[in-house]
Amino acid sequence: MSNLALIATLLVMMALAYHLGLTRSRAVAAEHDVRMHSRPGYYGVLVALWCGLPALAIFLLWSFLAPQLIDMLVTQQLPADLVAGLSDRELQTVLRRVTALADGRGVAGGGSPEELDAAAHMARLQTIENFSLVALMAVLVVVGLIVARRRISPNWRARNQVERVIMVALAASSAVAIFTTIGIVLSMLGEALKFFSFISPVEFFFGTTWNPRFSTSGSSNQGEFGLLPLLWGTMMVSIIALLVAIPVGLMTAIYMAEYAPPWLRNVAKPVIEILAGIPTIVYGFFALIVVGPFLSSLGDLIGINIRTTSALTAGLVMGIMIIPFVSSLSDDIITQVPKSLRDGALGLGATKSETIRQVVLPAALPGIVGAFLLAASRAIGETMIVVLAAGNNPVLHANPFEAVSTITVTIVNQLTGDMDFASPQSLVAFALGLTLFVITLGLNVIALVVVRKYRQQYE
């Protein structure tokens, strides 16, 4: 039985169990002529859970453990002369070939007699495994159903038990976020440590040359992995982006919050929201075919050599991308400043702009700084715009009209193509990713703390 059919059958059984529980609880109530502790639906759900959950748990455990058990048994059965002297990796290859044979997919060139034997053995084991799983699940389903149905009585606190299961499920799903973070940190740390076994951290963090070369089988030709040119490129593009986004975004937010008539607010707010949803690849393409050539010809006009793909092009377009982000965050923060502060200033005879500049903005400053930090972290982590428009030139220079390369671009460059998790050329992507993660995490944490403090101030 395929897994899908198995799960489908289980679901059908659970529906049936629900119905049985429901009718049984009604019958019990009528028989004893009492009020049950819970409503009939809860008994139905509880019976269904008794029926389905143990079988499901066994199924999950089984699909995790059984393949490993079978692999082990098959390995034991392989002739000694075939296994002798094989490394772990080669053994894995043999097992994969045997699995392919057992599944009936076959392998290139056909298998050797030993492999065919092993495959037959494996197929036998798989049949046994499959049958025993189905049998075990069937037993669990039936036993669960009978036990639960028997236990239905006016005093059985079905609702409380169902609710306990719901709570466990809810708590478990909120743990997914935690596991994601742990996964990110562990996976990147693991691979980055592997990378640092090739290249020393000092060389990586303080090196000024980035020239990874191509991955070669010999480790003599390792290339140079200096982070600084990439970090500098990232900074340059992000600073240009913030120079564009902060003034425009902040002024937009101020105008929207303090001056704009309601109709303009109603139109402009959704437009800005939609803007924030435009995919970054679109901005990247825009930078490449419109902004880049425009800047380049502008440079020709005033006698500066501006490359089509440069830090300026990427930064400018990235700035456009962050405008809605800055403006909506600042807007929220400005509107949170209490009205009494504004009224006080206006009452003393200050003009509106004086009120904004000398009262509202200083009061909102911590929050706005937080918004800027979040914008900065977004700019640093942005990928597609720089992949398309920054020119990929990992050299230390201070000219914004020249091409640069950033951390994100390099991650993409090093990890696309063939996936070989053994060479420093692709492992470096994880070291870069870890650096990126730590930088953005730092910015985010500071920003969140600042914003939270600001919120408390006025709540």
Next chain:
Amino acid sequence: MSISIEQRRQHRLMTIEKSLAKRHRKENAFRRMGLLAVVTGMTLVAILFVSILMRGVPAFWQATFYTDVYFDPEVIQLEPKPERERGESQFDFNERYSQWLTRAGLVNWQTLIDNALEEALGEEVEPRQLRDLRALVTSGERYALRDRFIEDPSLLGQTVELKMLASANVDVWLKGNISRDLPDARQQLSAQTRGWADQLEEQGVIRNAFSTSLFLNTDSRSSLASAGLAGAFMGSLFMMIVVIALSVPLGVSSAIYLEEFAPKNRLTDLIEININNLAAVPSIVFGLLGASIFIGYLRLPLSAPLVGGLVLTLMTLPTIIIATRASLRSIPPSIRQAALGIGASRVQTVFHHVLPLALPGILTGSILGVAQALGETAPLLLIGMNAFVANVPGTPLEQSTALPVQIYLWQGNELRNFFEARTSAAIIVLLGLMLSLNALAIWLRKKFETRW
């Protein structure tokens, strides 16, 4: 002699008036700066949309041949399509049929197109010019011809009026996307082919017609004019199904727990901070996570929409959790108190009363999260979804690309003057999808918005 009181008053008034005028000027300048910022933002956006529309919209119309194609029996030397005979087993029939298909594939279908073009040009084409002639029609059309014949073998010996896409270079030439003044060496087509293309356009054989190839075909490397988005669209669809099936239930239940049930302690605080941080982690980091865990450790297939969907799920989860929590928080406590007051349990209160009221907000947040996932490119590049895939994936485990990745691949194509337009057209399709999702979310919010 001292200045009179009156004079002093006058003087003070003048100072105040002067400074007041200055302050009002400043006020106006500030206000104008704000307006300027709004206008700047809107203008930039308008430029973005207009430039993409201007480049992309013409690409939906392609140079198309309207010619009579004669299914010449001398060229198609093929026995009739096999029918299943009585008593013949299914296996034998399949065998016979597949042999017939193989022979049909060996027919030189290009000759039919060559003949049709000769007919249209009204001149005999010498063998050495065949190359120039074949540069006119995109190479995918001969397979289209074959498939058409296999579907309907009664075409044999008939003349049918067909629409065939011109090759990408002809399209570029006729639309004027390449300068006509360039010397021969720098042109993409030979002088002969260019002449023929102009002549046929004048005769009305080549017309600029709306083409569905962008929507119905898959990506192609040999027949560029008919490269389409069908494969990428299915890839994106599979990914979105995975994202919706996983991130919405997980995100909503996680938010319910944190907002309604979780005890206020260190752990809950940690989860909260953690979720806020995850929301701001760069998307490419999720790609690295996918590459190392799903591909490297769990050995899931490269380029599979399932893996892409899982990565995007993890990326979207924080967005959905935050939106759902905000929505739950906006439900006034009086609702909960009323439910609890008449004896509902906490779980009943949440699921029977709070959740239904919060549903519009949750829906809006989820749609926005899914729209964001639909447009995400960077993490997909790291799990191999930028591979060239020439067929439509049938399951989430087959190789596939996605819409934004297809845009990335096309913008890098060497035939710039054709693919700039085609990429823009693809962007229009993607933006159309995303904007309709966004519009749906905004509409839902407006429709169900409740002010407590």
